Amino acid sequence: MNNKILFDWLSFTMKNIIPENMIELLKLDDIDWTVVERNAHGFKRKYYFDGINIHFDNPAFEGVWVEMSGQGCRAYDEFSSLDWLDLFEIILCKEISCNLTRLDVAYDDTDGILNLDKIYDDVYHQNYVSRCNSWEVHASNKGKTVYIGSMKSDLMFRVYDKASERNRTDEGHWIRFEIQLRDARAVDFVRKLAENSIGELFNGVLNNYLRFVVPNPKDSNNRRWKTQKWWTRFTEDAAKISLWTPCDTEYNLMKVEKHVYKQCGNGIHTLMQIKGNEQFYKDLIKNKPAIVSEKYQSLLAEYGKRADVP
Helix, strand or coil: CCCEEEEEEEEEEEECCCHHHHHHHCCCCCCCCEEEEEEECCEEEEEEECCEEEEECECCECEEEEEECHHHHHHHHHHCCCCHHHHHHHHHCCCCCEEEEEEEEEEEECCCCCCHHHHHHHHHCCCEEECCCCEEEEEECCEEEEEECCCCCCEEEEEEEHHHHCCCHHHCCCEEEEEEEEHHHHHHHHHHCCCCCHHHHHHHHHHHHEEEECCCCCCCCHHHCCECHHHHHHHHHHHHCCCCCCCCCCCCHHHHHHHHHHHCHHHHHHHHHHHCHHHHHHHHHHHCCCCCCHHHHHHHHHHCCCCCCC
């Protein structure tokens, strides 16, 4: 796994649209959604799939609220044919009444650039300069977590041990450095993506709002303290990531089977019972998308055609 920058949370509202049309807009209409009865911020129901929530049925709001957790963002990577830049262009379109409320951008360090123990100690001892006034540090059986800024503010930094959180410490070093953006800050970041790389923007936010420094007891003004070497290395490495790429989860036969059997299994089985296996296969060949994505072509090349159907 290489160092990378990815989107790890997305939340926005859109007026004058029904949830079914939002599903189609997100290019996620070929998966099986679950309708959940749950009241959240006035929305009484939602469509749910693997961390992606499309809230609807709010008497005070004619539209939907889309919320993707980190897991939902990875599911969006895997199942939607609409890339992030196109989605952001839709969100920012003036003709569409849309409101971007939260965007999390995360840097995953697997090369050992970030030392969480040192970051934890530096924040605790105030060896940093930031426009954010508040800070917190926490330690638990899931590892250490550092917060710079408030959860309710429009900008916050979060650093934590992703390997410990996922119980994957045997796989080596994995520290996540997140920027949480809300409202106007999130909109500004997305707008600048049209002209800048994700790495340049990530690095720009870091250098504008945060800097870790070397304590100098002879100078009471910490803004004059020298920048720590690891921080310079980190921000330069982030800037070098010029293109955002999806999480490098291996797409294998097991994933295809999980998607087909778990998400579409009942529908496929029903059609096979109604039409018969041979007619179902003919209809499948006729109606499936004409373009086969690279991930499926790679699987076919790897495994080969093992059976004649029908």
